[in-house]
Amino acid sequence: MEKVKFGIIGIGNMGSAHVVNISNLKNCELTAVCDINPEAFKRIDEGIRAKLKLFTDPEKFLKEADIDAVVISVPHYSHPDLAILAMRQGKHIIVEKPIAVHKAEAERMIAEAKKYPELKKSAMFNQRTIPAHKKIKQMIDSGELGKISRVNWIITDWFRSQHYYDSGDWRASWRGEGGGVLLNQCPHQLDLMQWFFGMPCKVRATAKFGKYHDIEVEDEVNAYLEYPDGKTGNFIASTGEIPGTNRLEIMAERGRLVYEDGRLEFKRNEVETGIFCKTTDKAFGLPDIWQCEIPVAPGSPTPHKLIVENVAEAILHGAELLAPMEEGINALELGNAMLLSGWKEETVTLPIDSAEYAARLGKLVETSRYRKKSVSAAGNPDGFSSSF
Numbered sequence: 001m002e003k004v005k006f007g008i009i010g011i012g013n014m015g016s017a018h019v020v021n022i023s024n025l026k027n028c029e030l031t032a033v034c035d036i037n038p039e040a041f042k043r044i045d046e047g048i049r050a051k052l053k054l055f056t057d058p059e060k061f062l063k064e065a066d067i068d069a070v071v072i073s074v075p076h077y078s079h080p081d082l083a084i085l086a087m088r089q090g091k092h093i094i095v096e097k098p099i100a101v102h103k104a105e106a107e108r109m110i111a112e113a114k115k116y117p118e119l120k121k122s123a124m125f126n127q128r129t130i131p132a133h134k135k136i137k138q139m140i141d142s143g144e145l146g147k148i149s150r151v152n153w154i155i156t157d158w159f160r161s162q163h164y165y166d167s168g169d170w171r172a173s174w175r176g177e178g179g180g181v182l183l184n185q186c187p188h189q190l191d192l193m194q195w196f197f198g199m200p201c202k203v204r205a206t207a208k209f210g211k212y213h214d215i216e217v218e219d220e221v222n223a224y225l226e227y228p229d230g231k232t233g234n235f236i237a238s239t240g241e242i243p244g245t246n247r248l249e250i251m252a253e254r255g256r257l258v259y260e261d262g263r264l265e266f267k268r269n270e271v272e273t274g275i276f277c278k279t280t281d282k283a284f285g286l287p288d289i290w291q292c293e294i295p296v297a298p299g300s301p302t303p304h305k306l307i308v309e310n311v312a313e314a315i316l317h318g319a320e321l322l323a324p325m326e327e328g329i330n331a332l333e334l335g336n337a338m339l340l341s342g343w344k345e346e347t348v349t350l351p352i353d354s355a356e357y358a359a360r361l362g363k364l365v366e367t368s369r370y371r372k373k374s375v376s377a378a379g380n381p382d383g384f385s386s387s388f
């Protein structure tokens with residue numbers, strides 16, 4: 001096999017971008033697409049569309065299309081069912097973020113994935129390919145920063161208008177989407193949090209539901225995290241602030257690393273903080289601090305393409321996956337833990353009880369005012385899994 005034959009399920013905002021990206025990759029060939037709404041195919045450039053087989057039934061698509069691998073880019077509730085159907089048909093998968101709406105669903109998917117070790121399974125965590133994020137990961141893992149004591153991520157530059165929320169009837173309702181800023185916009189940062197720092201053992205968060213928009217789900221979250229190694233963290237997210245901030249600050253023994261406005265700056269202590277604290281004979285002095293700007297290449301304008309390319313290389317030549325699907329459960333658990341803490345108004349310990357989370361979310365789904373507006377999923381006409 002020289003090229004991997006790809007298909008895409010869900011030709012919406014993201015799926016139509018995947019069409020263009022995959023059509024331009026050397027190690028891939030886009031052969032078929034599927035959307036339950038045939039109007040969606042109009043989003044595909046005529047020249048590309050003419051070469052594709054079009055399907056409106058996901059099961060038929062997965063059985064009959066001439067594909068080795070599939071990108072699943074439908075609303076989140078349908079990710080697990082479609083991923084499982086695809087694996088059962090022997091297809092390699094790339095699942096859009098978040099891999100599921102709640103942890104129990106991710107557990108179901110991962111349990112099924114274990115049955116197909118020969119298949120490559122990836123999540124679309126395209127932000128792992130951003131050069132600055134790769135550099136941060138490298139600096140942490142190499143020990144360049146020393147032991148990390150505190151991390152702060154303010155990620156409020158996800159502003160979304162009411163028009164955005166009204167643009168898809170599945171959006172921003174418990175029944176249609178299953179969450180807000182933590183589930184739709186922040187899975188990338190939540191994934192990077194766990195990729196960089198591991199998982200916390202305790203989370204205390206507040207969540208505001210419809211603070212800035214006429215929506216059911218959270219559009220502002222303030223979370224405090226505690227890690228098993230003593231690190232603390234803060235994670236602040238919003239879709240209602242203008243101008244927004246995207247600032248990651250990492251305090252470590254060796255100094256402070258900040259990533260903001262595309263710049264990575266390391267203020268490096270000549271002497272590690274702990275050593276200086278114990279050995280200095282001055283009451284108020286500081287060690288010398290070097291200001292280092294870390295060079296980072298600009299990110300690819302199409303980082304999603306790099307994930308697809310990587311999966312194709314994994315299929316063709318055994319390359320290591322950049323974003324294994326199974327790791328997607330961590331970002332989900334982080335977001336679920338924040339909401340659970342907000343609902344209960346108390347600190348929650350991790351790992352969270354996935355059944356408790358599913359039960360609480362299920363109650364919100366039952367009373368969701370968007371009851372009539374839910375989307376359809378394969379084998380699941382109401383658009384969400386039977387796990388409630």
Ligand SMILES: NC(=O)c1ccc[n+]([C@@H]2O[C@H](COP(=O)([O-])OP(=O)(O)OC[C@H]3O[C@@H](n4cnc5c(N)ncnc54)[C@H](O)[C@@H]3O)[C@@H](O)[C@H]2O)c1
Pocket residue numbers: 009010011012013014015034035036037040058073074075076078096097098124125126168184375376377378
């Ligand atoms: N990785 C990223 O950077 C990124 C960016 C945007 C969206 N996303 C993710 O992509 C997914 C889709 O988001 P979107 O903004 O493209 O949504 P969208 O509403 O624009 O498009 C969804 C499409 O899926 C179709 N669909 C729904 N259920 C289906 C089913 N069971 N089978 C086949 N087609 C079905 C709909 O008809 C629609 O055309 C979401 O999970 C979202 O989080 C990822």
